[in-house]
Amino acid sequence: MSSALLEISDLSKKFAEPVLRDINFEVHSGTIHGLVGQNGAGKSTLTNIIAGFLSADSGRILLDGRPHTPKTVADANLRGVSLAVQEMSLIDNLSVAENIMLRTFPAEFGIIKERQLLGSARQLAEKVGLGSIDLQRQVSSLTLAQRQLVELAKAISCPFRLLILDEPTAALTEAQTKIIHDLLRGLVQSSRAIIYISHRLDDVLELCDKVSVLRDGILINTRKTCDIDASWLIKEMSESTGEIEEKHCFKGQKSKRLSVLDMVTPRTKNPIDLTIHGGEIVGLAGLAGSGRSELLKAIYGLEERLSGSVKVHLENEQWLSPMNASESVSACVGFIPEDRKTQGVFLGQDVCSNITISSLRRFCTWPKSLDLIKEREAVTALISKLSIVCSSFYQSIETLSGGNQQKALVGRWLMAGCNILLLDEPTRGMDVGAKAALHGELFAFRDRGNGLLIVSSELEELMLLCDRIVVLSDGECSGEFTRHAWSKELILDAAFRAYKVKNTETFNAEKIFD
Amino acid sequence: MLRRSLTNQRIEYVYIFLSLLLLVALFGFTTDHFLSLQTLSAIMSQLPALTVVTVGMTLVLIVGGIDLSVGSVVALSACIIGTAIVSHDVPMILAVLLGVFSGTIMGFSTGYLIARFSLPAFIVTLGMLEVARGMSYLSSDSQTVYVGSDIQKLALPITGIGISISMIMALLAVISAHFVLTRTIFGRYIIAIGTSETAARISGIKIRPYTIGVFTLSGTLAGLGGLFNLAYIGSADPNTGIGLELSAIAAAVIGGTSLMGGRGSIIGAFIGVLIIAVLQNGLAQLGLSEPSKLIITGLVIIFAVLADRFRRGPNRTDT
Amino acid sequence: MLRRSLTNQRIEYVYIFLSLLLLVALFGFTTDHFLSLQTLSAIMSQLPALTVVTVGMTLVLIVGGIDLSVGSVVALSACIIGTAIVSHDVPMILAVLLGVFSGTIMGFSTGYLIARFSLPAFIVTLGMLEVARGMSYLSSDSQTVYVGSDIQKLALPITGIGISISMIMALLAVISAHFVLTRTIFGRYIIAIGTSETAARISGIKIRPYTIGVFTLSGTLAGLGGLFNLAYIGSADPNTGIGLELSAIAAAVIGGTSLMGGRGSIIGAFIGVLIIAVLQNGLAQLGLSEPSKLIITGLVIIFAVLADRFRRGPNRTDT
Amino acid sequence: DGETLPSESPRIALVMKSLANEFFVNMADAAQTHQSENSQQYSLIINGIRNESDITQQVSIIDQMIAAQVDAIVIAPADSKALVPALARASQAGIILVNIDNRLDASVLSEFDLVIPHVGPDNKEGARKVGDYLASILAAGDQVAILEGIVSSINSQARRDGFEEAANARGLIIATIQSASWEQTKAAEITSAVLTQHPRLKGVMAANDNMALGALSAIKQLGRLDEIEVVGFDNISAVNKLVREGEILATADQHGDLLAVYGIEFALDTLAGKEVQYGRKTPVDLITREILQGRD
Numbered sequence A: 001m002s003s004a005l006l007e008i009s010d011l012s013k014k015f016a017e018p019v020l021r022d023i024n025f026e027v028h029s030g031t032i033h034g035l036v037g038q039n040g041a042g043k044s045t046l047t048n049i050i051a052g053f054l055s056a057d058s059g060r061i062l063l064d065g066r067p068h069t070p071k072t073v074a075d076a077n078l079r080g081v082s083l084a085v086q087e088m089s090l091i092d093n094l095s096v097a098e099n100i101m102l103r104t105f106p107a108e109f110g111i112i113k114e115r116q117l118l119g120s121a122r123q124l125a126e127k128v129g130l131g132s133i134d135l136q137r138q139v140s141s142l143t144l145a146q147r148q149l150v151e152l153a154k155a156i157s158c159p160f161r162l163l164i165l166d167e168p169t170a171a172l173t174e175a176q177t178k179i180i181h182d183l184l185r186g187l188v189q190s191s192r193a194i195i196y197i198s199h200r201l202d203d204v205l206e207l208c209d210k211v212s213v214l215r216d217g218i219l220i221n222t223r224k225t226c227d228i229d230a231s232w233l234i235k236e237m238s239e240s241t242g243e244i245e246e247k248h249c250f251k252g253q254k255s256k257r258l259s260v261l262d263m264v265t266p267r268t269k270n271p272i273d274l275t276i277h278g279g280e281i282v283g284l285a286g287l288a289g290s291g292r293s294e295l296l297k298a299i300y301g302l303e304e305r306l307s308g309s310v311k312v313h314l315e316n317e318q319w320l321s322p323m324n325a326s327e328s329v330s331a332c333v334g335f336i337p338e339d340r341k342t343q344g345v346f347l348g349q350d351v352c353s354n355i356t357i358s359s360l361r362r363f364c365t366w367p368k369s370l371d372l373i374k375e376r377e378a379v380t381a382l383i384s385k386l387s388i389v390c391s392s393f394y395q396s397i398e399t400l401s402g403g404n405q406q407k408a409l410v411g412r413w414l415m416a417g418c419n420i421l422l423l424d425e426p427t428r429g430m431d432v433g434a435k436a437a438l439h440g441e442l443f444a445f446r447d448r449g450n451g452l453l454i455v456s457s458e459l460e461e462l463m464l465l466c467d468r469i470v471v472l473s474d475g476e477c478s479g480e481f482t483r484h485a486w487s488k489e490l491i492l493d494a495a496f497r498a499y500k501v502k503n504t505e506t507f508n509a510e511k512i513f514d
Numbered sequence B, C: 001m002l003r004r005s006l007t008n009q010r011i012e013y014v015y016i017f018l019s020l021l022l023l024v025a026l027f028g029f030t031t032d033h034f035l036s037l038q039t040l041s042a043i044m045s046q047l048p049a050l051t052v053v054t055v056g057m058t059l060v061l062i063v064g065g066i067d068l069s070v071g072s073v074v075a076l077s078a079c080i081i082g083t084a085i086v087s088h089d090v091p092m093i094l095a096v097l098l099g100v101f102s103g104t105i106m107g108f109s110t111g112y113l114i115a116r117f118s119l120p121a122f123i124v125t126l127g128m129l130e131v132a133r134g135m136s137y138l139s140s141d142s143q144t145v146y147v148g149s150d151i152q153k154l155a156l157p158i159t160g161i162g163i164s165i166s167m168i169m170a171l172l173a174v175i176s177a178h179f180v181l182t183r184t185i186f187g188r189y190i191i192a193i194g195t196s197e198t199a200a201r202i203s204g205i206k207i208r209p210y211t212i213g214v215f216t217l218s219g220t221l222a223g224l225g226g227l228f229n230l231a232y233i234g235s236a237d238p239n240t241g242i243g244l245e246l247s248a249i250a251a252a253v254i255g256g257t258s259l260m261g262g263r264g265s266i267i268g269a270f271i272g273v274l275i276i277a278v279l280q281n282g283l284a285q286l287g288l289s290e291p292s293k294l295i296i297t298g299l300v301i302i303f304a305v306l307a308d309r310f311r312r313g314p315n316r317t318d319t
Numbered sequence D: 001d002g003e004t005l006p007s008e009s010p011r012i013a014l015v016m017k018s019l020a021n022e023f024f025v026n027m028a029d030a031a032q033t034h035q036s037e038n039s040q041q042y043s044l045i046i047n048g049i050r051n052e053s054d055i056t057q058q059v060s061i062i063d064q065m066i067a068a069q070v071d072a073i074v075i076a077p078a079d080s081k082a083l084v085p086a087l088a089r090a091s092q093a094g095i096i097l098v099n100i101d102n103r104l105d106a107s108v109l110s111e112f113d114l115v116i117p118h119v120g121p122d123n124k125e126g127a128r129k130v131g132d133y134l135a136s137i138l139a140a141g142d143q144v145a146i147l148e149g150i151v152s153s154i155n156s157q158a159r160r161d162g163f164e165e166a167a168n169a170r171g172l173i174i175a176t177i178q179s180a181s182w183e184q185t186k187a188a189e190i191t192s193a194v195l196t197q198h199p200r201l202k203g204v205m206a207a208n209d210n211m212a213l214g215a216l217s218a219i220k221q222l223g224r225l226d227e228i229e230v231v232g233f234d235n236i237s238a239v240n241k242l243v244r245e246g247e248i249l250a251t252a253d254q255h256g257d258l259l260a261v262y263g264i265e266f267a268l269d270t271l272a273g274k275e276v277q278y279g280r281k282t283p284v285d286l287i288t289r290e291i292l293q294g295r296d
């Protein structure tokens, strides 16, 4: 093995409390180095320091044997460090091509050469499997998966020595992930290295040469991947196996909780009908861009409904028909969006007000003022019940790790007394332990007789959680499977169906991958 | 929540309160009579209008808007009250209600336009600034309307208590707005909307009524400001209140309110108002030339946000 | 990119251009002499100052800031040029450079304060508004400085071409700013910073130099605006340009620029300037009363953003 | 077609400093009345600027009036020098010009070879009269404060100078001169601060009546109405009433209503081909309680 490209010694970083403690870490040229750990373990913080976005409190970083103390990301770029971040850094008001080439605009005297820009962007887009996308679209119109690929293309647009990828595949399907992995293998040459952060341990084991485990800000262990397996990693990350026993027994009464009738959204071709029963978890599967998020939002009343209605069934044969989000909340329906950062949490506000925002009426005493003590007690109880890791409930929510933010969002709806929960990609970017914990909460929620509708791009997750899976394909309902009557192949086949039927000859990769 | 937020806030107030004391001390040293009861009472009589307008502005800023029309609405309300009393012999109580209500209507229209059509508040209220100014010229026939000493009783210190009815009402507005912001659902919701409209909608909050409500409140408070202004001077000048919106925004921001929405403090804003009043009074007592006054005022405003930044640390970025 | 962005933008211009034509037609019907060469030339001679200031303002808005100080800086620059020529016998070229440079310095200081300490641009430029106004009183000794006809040559139409040097320079500023915004790295980077500072920083863009650069540019353009104002009037008035910032912001927003940053068009802003100039000219020719003028101006501003909203659809939400 | 067609009556533009100020509103009203009484003879366009000292806007209005092809412009200039070049353009376009209110600067006029008849009062003289009257009530050695308007405005400067001259001539001590930008509220704030700093102040001289009203309210607030005299300028109706009631000592009346009418008549005469080269100084009357009671 060649010499160390990156050498970190005794690096520490503190926010409110220590996040990284005496990290010693080496990355060698020619390798892909995996970095795993639970949510909040400090992976993003560590890599952000290397990439110049944050600065360390103490410690030393050597890049190529020379001290590396970048003040800005631009400085780090100059030294050949390139970063693709977890919370994406795309500029909504610029086009796909401009975003890809943002760091390396082809220009003369500061004037951009448009033709060259398009050409280079096209090449990079093809590399990451965005081959036939319209490069002049604004990135704001892309789906999450497409955005992630653009982010990746942007990271490899400039010449680099060290490429840092922070969960590059969290929103991708398996096929897309495979393309990316092949690309990365090709990119690692003798003089380059890649740091690869992911919660998908199988991916890490398959792709990486070495893997380091972070736990609570301490680098516990570094091993060659050929020596270890996933359960070892899980044990290292969490000191526990993280296995949860599957509780897929649908034992609720078969009463209807929510029915969707003839729902038509801008993306759907045929009206969609759907029913959720009490004590049931329904999954919504499909390829990226198949319209799952849109359907979910339409049910909740956020997105435009072209026609159709939603019925929320009450105890006594009566029902409500919420037309917008606030009526849905009144009907005890909750929704957790896929874009946690901009749509889920209130950045800048504390954990407490993030949790209680939808249930403030509970804490209202005469005359309409909030009982802050009662609120505090309720939140404290919820935090310990969901084991949300935070220093206190008035900690600002943006300083929590993604997993804990997600738990707080679940907590918001538990607090509001919801009995139907709609979740969009609820565990995106969460580690195994946190995922298991969240799954546990969802099961517990179901077991109290509530209904759930879950969108996820990870089929395994749906197959683990759901009692029933509905498959969307290009905006139409292409299949419905119950537990024990499904298989991965059947579901995937249904997911591809609409694309195949439409035009077998021009069935192209883009339709699947974008 | 209770304990901590109190401590946090107290610390915020302590810092800005220190700036205020510093300013007072400075003027105490440089002038002969600044530290006197008379100065206090002079400042107290100037405060009510700016105070209520700033309270409204702070709420508007917290919900993520801005209201440039308040100065004109102050003039409109004062002119309507004045003209009603003088030219149309309307009883004072009724005239006052009419004036304040004109502010309510302006605020509601503004809020409705902004919320219903998701227009930028800056531009809508800029338009309203012109409209309300034009209406105040119309209602007063572009004349200064002398109302006389009856209405001035509002602004005169009550014997025994030492402060005026205007001031008591302004303080009540501060206290109730502080209560509303920190202890009611309305307050939590406007903070939530100001932080992220999408997240607020997903949480089941209806955006429109709250946005309209806050602008209506701001308009009403500006109408009240018109009353206080009229009570202070005793006559209604359709040209009054030009530039008041900028003083109110400056006071709110000096007091820790974010122009990006979602963060703000009524008590802080009130201390901001005090800083501005002390500054004006002190500079007038110093009798500096107009250019020097302007330059010092500008520098103090910049210095105040700079001090705030150093206290808060460099992480938070506003526009 | 080239083809696509052009088409998009052209559609934007068509709509706002139609509003302009509508306004012109309206005044053409209601007045006798609006549709005349004289009106055109009157409008042309008023344009240069507002145009360059609006160009600067548009860039500042795109990068996510705001500049309230431009009106005062216009006055400062005009006073410095005037005083230098009249009281200190400085050669005209040198005096002009001095004046424009004073704008550059004000802009740079503003930008530096904002970028270095991440202060809110609204408040810093509000402070600068006072400071620059004070300095312009100081530099002109609070007097209107009569400079005479030499400098007015800049504003007189060149025979043969029919437009003045001021106007040519202003048009050049429009064209080059448009070019910079759409065709250079600088332009893309300020769009990126205005869209999301964090995302831009993570992408390896250095925020500070660009922010400072844009504010410096805006200050310089305001300095140039002072020159054009001086050339138009022939004398330097320390009171000129009060409220100019609001006109410039209104023009930019009417032209499709977002107050939230990241989106804007120079050509659109220029059409916004034309709309404002036509409105002022037409209202003056109608000879309406002051209140009616104010109310109409306010309504037109609101109507313009409302029309823009209907064209764009209700999705985009600005403050 | 700038020349009037025989069938068309001439159009006269009245360009003022503000239409949002009582003095100029009265002026405009008088002009309007005059026009409706002589509607066969001419038509009238009235324009004012937003901010009394925004010269740029007034210059624009002149250009707009040139574009509107009016036959005559009657102007109350916001500045004595700065307006001249624009008026020269108007003159070149064949427009008859009349200067009312403040007088345009003679040297600049001659630079442009312009002769413009003037109808107007002498602000400085008027302020001196008011100041003299105040001094006659006070004793030599008493302290007074001067409130000026927007510092660069020529009216403000002329009135301030008049007050100063009167005070100096009669031995009053000027404690402070501060600008309250023509505004009531600002005047009230400054006056209360000045009264604190100069407790022995005996008089406030305000360069317009709105500032006098502001000063008065500050004095009332401190309960010192008996000790301190206030004088203003303009004789707006609100102050006229207070002078009558004895709360404000004196103000000055420049007869704004006459100014505009005289100006229009000058213009009409010129249009009719009569020779009118000379200016006409209009009176500035001192208004005091005695004088008002004498009139009743």
Ligand SMILES: Nc1ncnc2c1ncn2[C@@H]1O[C@H](COP(=O)(O)OP(=O)(O)OP(=O)(O)O)[C@@H](O)[C@H]1O
Pocket: A015, A016, A019, A037, A038, A039, A040, A041, A042, A043, A044, A045, A046, A086, A398, A399, A400, A401, A402, A403, A429, A430, A431
């Ligand atoms: N700006 C900040 N201020 C305060 N604390 C922070 C900040 N950013 C991160 N933290 C804290 O630092 C810890 C490490 O966060 P980091 O984002 O590095 O974790 P991670 O391993 O990347 O987690 P994930 O897998 O969820 O992405 C967390 O506890 C988080 O709450």
Ligand SMILES: Nc1ncnc2c1ncn2[C@@H]1O[C@H](COP(=O)(O)OP(=O)(O)OP(=O)(O)O)[C@@H](O)[C@H]1O
Pocket: A141, A142, A143, A144, A145, A146, A267, A286, A287, A288, A289, A290, A291, A292, A293, A294, A295, A338, A457, A511, A514
């Ligand atoms: N192939 C496509 N054709 C047209 N529009 C598309 C396509 N893919 C995505 N979109 C647009 O992008 C959005 C994607 O839909 P939605 O977010 O509901 O999909 P999804 O299945 O949740 O995908 P993702 O996993 O990317 O979130 C829709 O609003 C749609 O307008």
Ligand SMILES: [Mg+2]
Pocket: A043, A044, A045, A086, A166
């Ligand atoms: Mg992370």
Ligand SMILES: [Mg+2]
Pocket: A292, A293, A294, A338, A424
């Ligand atoms: Mg989705």
